[in-house]
Amino acid sequence: MDGIVRGGAALTGVLDLRAAQRHARDRLRAGGVGSADLDARLLVAAAIEEDWTVLVSHPERPVSARERTLIDALIARRLSGEPVSRILGEREFWGLDFEIGPATLDPRPDTETLIERCLEIAQAQDWQAGAPAVLDLGTGSGCILVALLSEWPGATGIGLDRSYEALRVARANAGRHGLEGRSAFLCGDWDEALGGTFDIIVSNPPYIPSADIRGLAREVADHDPRGALDGGADGLDAYRRIVPAAAKRLRPGGWLAVEVGAGQADAVAELFAANGLRPGAGLDAIARDLAQRGRVVSMQRPPLS
């Protein structure tokens, strides 16, 4: 199998961008891809190495034979279940562009609930005036740390992961957003190799119960690294390590904020409370996403009185 002609015929003859985009869209639709319009635009633009706006501004631009071959190859990858973000090696998160790779989770829009909660905490703590020290456990592409440091101009942060390759990507993303002077990246098994204390510790750890991984959409199961997904038998293994470790690394008054999976918020909130953390600043311990699911748990180490 050449892997090129699936879900319709390959591109042939002289084409302009308008025709190439239509052809790509029709093949993706025929292959059952729900986001065929958007994906066709992004994949054609990637193949011709131009911004997608050229498809609107210059639809009559001819497509070379080499570009046609590339478009076909990218469509074939999409039809085989690879997400567009993986094909492009890029994902937008919090309005910022991130490199992603085989060792990193593809950042999810759901994780923006964690950023929103951190901004609420910062406002309540009046950190804008100071310089919070941030720790991101399981930083992956670095998306959470980079988003927070871009919001907090005085802040510094450490991104930690056990994957060297993920850390290479995270460091590149920090550099891309001009944050190399305010960020550092460390390899380790959660906090084991770490010193120091922090104003806020954040994490989006692996939380999918092991037995559920096989049932995930193939875009996820086949392309996100297993080490970024697998949370053990009940999905809570990482929280059992992270919460007690983080509680000891918070300055008095410091915050821990973590993303949680479906139905996990109450159990994780109990774990926080059992480790001496308390809700604060008038914020509910559980922050909900747009679908009203408990998505983030945040509490603070009680301030010194």
Ligand SMILES: C[S@@+](CC[C@H](N)C(=O)[O-])C[C@H]1O[C@@H](n2cnc3c(N)ncnc32)[C@H](O)[C@@H]1O
């Ligand atoms: C769900 S991904 C989150 C990545 C990124 N923070 C995001 O939100 O897109 C979890 C991350 O935790 C890392 N990880 C898993 N187990 C770890 C451990 N024991 N110590 C450090 N990092 C770990 C994985 O390599 C992965 O990058």
